[in-house]
Amino acid sequence: MDARPSAPVPPPGCPAHGSGSRVPLYGPEFAADPHAYYSYLRSYGPAAPVELAPGVEATLVTDYTAALQLLQDSASFRKDSRRWRAFNEGHVTPDSPVVPLLAYRPNCMFSDGAEHLRLRQAVTDSMARIDQRRLSRTTEQVSNYLIAQFGYRGSADLLGSYARQLPLFVFNELFGCPADIGDRVLFGISGMFDGVNAEKAAEVLFGAVGELVALKRTRPAEDVTSWLMQHHAKLTDEEMVHQLALLLAAGTEPLGNLIGNTLHRLLTHDAYAHTGGLIDDAIDETLWENPPMSNLAPHYPAVDMDFAGQRLQAGDLVLVSFAAANSSPALAAARQASSRAHLAWSAGPHACPSKDPARQISVTAIENLLNQLPDIQLAVPEESLTWRPGPFNRGLSALPTRFTPVEPARRPAQHARPEPPVRAEQAAQANRTPERGGRWSQFLNWLTK
Numbered sequence: 499m500d501a502r503p504s505a506p507v508p509p510p511g512c513p514a515h516g517s518g519s520r521v522p523l524y525g526p527e528f529a530a531d532p533h534a535y536y537s538y539l540r541s542y543g544p545a546a547p548v549e550l551a552p553g554v555e556a557t558l559v560t561d562y563t564a565a566l567q568l569l570q571d572s573a574s575f576r577k578d579s580r581r582w583r584a585f586n587e588g589h590v591t592p593d594s595p596v597v598p599l600l601a602y603r604p605n606c607m608f609s610d611g612a613e614h615l616r617l618r619q620a621v622t623d624s625m626a627r628i629d630q631r632r633l634s635r636t637t638e639q640v641s642n643y644l645i646a647q648f649g650y651r652g653s654a655d656l657l658g659s660y661a662r663q664l665p666l667f668v669f670n671e672l673f674g675c676p677a678d679i680g681d682r683v684l685f686g687i688s689g690m691f692d693g694v695n696a697e698k699a700a701e702v703l704f705g706a707v708g709e710l711v712a713l714k715r716t717r718p719a720e721d722v723t724s725w726l727m728q729h730h731a732k733l734t735d736e737e738m739v740h741q742l743a744l745l746l747a748a749g750t751e752p753l754g755n756l757i758g759n760t761l762h763r764l765l766t767h768d769a770y771a772h773t774g775g776l777i778d779d780a781i782d783e784t785l786w787e788n789p790p791m792s793n794l795a796p797h798y799p800a801v802d803m804d805f806a807g808q809r810l811q812a813g814d815l816v817l818v819s820f821a822a823a824n825s826s827p828a829l830a831a832a833r834q835a836s837s838r839a840h841l842a843w844s845a846g847p848h849a850c851p852s853k854d855p856a857r858q859i860s861v862t863a864i865e866n867l868l869n870q871l872p873d874i875q876l877a878v879p880e881e882s883l884t885w886r887p888g889p890f891n892r893g894l895s896a897l898p899t900r901f902t903p904v905e906p907a908r909r910p911a912q913h914a915r916p917e918p919p920v921r922a923e924q925a926a927q928a929n930r931t932p933e934r935g936g937r938w939s940q941f942l943n944w945l946t947k
C-alpha cells in the first residue's frame with residue numbers, strides 16, 4: 499500500500515508523479531535542485547525508494563534520527579558490499595556508473611567489525627601524525643603555485659584550476675611521492691575522476707602507488723605512506739596499496755568540492771566579507787547546506803527487517819542522505835545549539851577519520867586565495883552555474899571568476915601557454931602514458947626555483 503500523503507508534488511523532471519515509481523537521483527534535474535527532491539522524498543517518511551542510476555535501486559534515509567540510528571548500528575547494517583544482493587543476482591551489472599564507487603575493495607570503507615577496526619586504526623593513527631604547520635605550509639605552497647598559473651590572467655575557473663587541483667598536489671606531498679611516481683599518481687587519479695579512459699587511469703594509479711609502497715619499504719621517510727607501513731596493524735603490500743588509494747579517492751574529490759562549494763558560497767552571499775575570520779563560518783554553513791558528499795554511507799542489512807517505515811531484505815542497498823538529513827526540519831533547533839551537529843562527515847564507526855586535516859587544508863587554501871586575489875568575483879551570473887550530475891557528490895562543473903591580475907611571486911611553469919580547459923587536457927593525457935616532467939615534477943621544479 500502506498501502510504502504517502504497526496505499533497506507533496508514531485509519536483510520538475512521527476513518521473514515519480516505519485517505513481518509509486520522510484521525517485522531518480524541522477525540527471526540534470528536532480529543536480530539543478532536536489533533540495534526539491536529531498537523535500538519530496540520526505541513525504542515517504544524517514545526513508546524513501548530511489549534509483550541511483552538506471553536500474554540501480556536503493557533506499558535513501560532522509561531523516562536525521564533514522565540516519566544516526568543506521569550509522570551507529572553496525573550489527574544490523576554492514577559495509578561489506580559483497581552482500582549487495584542486486585549486484586550478486588546480476589540486476590546491476592559491472593558497467594553501471596555507480597559500481598566503481600560501490601564495489602568491494604579490501605580497505606576500511608568496505609570492512610566490518612575487527613577487520614574494520616584494524617584497517618581504520620592504521621589510517622587514523624597515521625593521519626594524526628601529520629604536523630599541522632607542515633600541512634599549512636604545503637597547502638600554501640601548492641596554493642601559491644596554482645595561483646601563479648592563472649593569477650596574471652585576471653580570470654580563472656576556480657574549480658578546474660584551483661579547488662580540484664589543490665588536494666591532489668597536497669596528497670602527493672603527504673604521501674612522500676618522488677617526482678616520477680607523483681606525476682603518475684596525479685595523472686591516474688585525475689583520469690579516474692574525469693571518467694576519460696578510466697580503466698587506463700586506474701592501472702597507472704595502482705601501478706604508481708605500488709611502486710611508492712615498494713620504495714618506502716626500503717627507504718621510509720616522514721610521510722603518511724611510511725607511517726601506515728610502520729603501524730602495528732602490519733599492513734601487507736596489497737593492503738597498503740588499497741588504503742592509499744582509498745585515502746586519495748575518499749579525500750581528494752570531497753575536499754575539492756568542500757573548497758569549491760565554500761568559495762561558491764563566499765562569492766554568492768553578500769554577508770561574507772573577504773576576510774579570514776569568516777571562512778570557518780562559511781565552511782560550516784557549506785557543510786550544513788551543501789555537503790560535498792550529499793548521499794553516501796552505503797550499508798546492507800544483515801537480515802530482513804523493517805526500518806524507517808520501509809521493508810528491507812538482507813543485502814538491499816541503503817544509503818544516507820547527509821544533505822537531506824542536515825536540512826531535516828526537526829534539526830533546526832540542534833543547528834542553533836551547535837554549529838557542527840550536521841552529518842556532512844557522517845557519524846558512527848565509519849565517519850570520516852580526516853575531518854581536521856580536511857578543514858585545515860580548506861581554510862588555508864581559501865584564505866590564501868582571497869588574500870592574493872582580494873577583489874575576486876563571479877564572472878558569470880550565479881544562475882548560469884551548473885552542478886555535476888550524479889547521486890553521491892555535490893560539486894560545481896565550473897566556477898568562472900575574474901579579479902585584478904597579480905604578478906606571480908615566481909614565474910609560472912607554463913607561462914607562455916594559454917590555459918587549456920581541464921577536461922580537454924585530461925582527455926589528451928588519457929591517451930598517452932604520463933611522461934617524466936608531468937604536473938608534479940613541474941611543481942617540484944617551481945619550488946626549487
Ligand code: HEM
Pocket residue numbers: 606607608618621744745746748749750752753756785789790791794795796820841842843844847848849850851852853855856
Ligand atoms: C583529507 C581529506 C580526507 C581524507 C583523507 C578522508 C578519508 C576518509 C576515509 C578513509 C573514510 C572511510 C572511513 C571508514 O570507512 O572507516 C572517509 C569517510 C567519509 N568521509 Fe572523508 N576524507 C577526507 C575528506 C573528506 C571531506 C572534505 C568530506 C566532506 C565533508 C568527507 C566526508 C566523508 C564522509 C561523509 C565519509 C563516510 C562515507 C561513507 O560511509 O560512505 N571526507 N573519509
